[in-house]
Amino acid sequence: MTTYGGRRTQGERDAITVEIGYALCSAAFAAAVLFGxxxxxxxxxxxxGGVRGVLVGAGAVLAAVVFIARxxxxxxxxxxxxxxSQPGRTNPDS
Structure with a gap:
């Protein structure tokens, strides 16, 4: 975003905050759907009980992996x- 040691602008800090929030919310949703x-x-x-325990355990492990990956x-x-930089526009060479 900026050079090493430089200060970020308020807009850059806001963009990072929004992106972190999006990452956490979308990851939580994906993990919950997979667990379900x-x-x-x-x-x-x-x-x-035995089969239920295996499915719940597998769901929890897979949900954690998907959360971290997302x-x-x-x-x-x-x-x-x-x-x-311009949503909806592509490079003419693509």
Whole structure:
């Protein structure tokens, strides 16, 4: 965003804050949907304790992995400047 040691403008700080919030909210939503998809059938169909435990555990692990991956991908893309300067416009060479 700025040179090393330089101060960020208020606009740059606001953009970082918004991007962090977006990363956390979208990651939480994705993790919740995945957890519900994996662990939900255990409760919906009344499966036994052992099977239910495996599904809930697998859902929790997968949800955590998806959460971390989503946050990392959004923040890394923002750090590289992956956002277009003019939304809706593409490079004519693409």
């Amino acid at each position: 998809a994996v662990a939900g059938p255990a409760y919906l169909f009344g499966l036994s 946050v990392a991908s959004v923040l890394l893309r923002f750090g590289r400047g992956g956002q277009p």
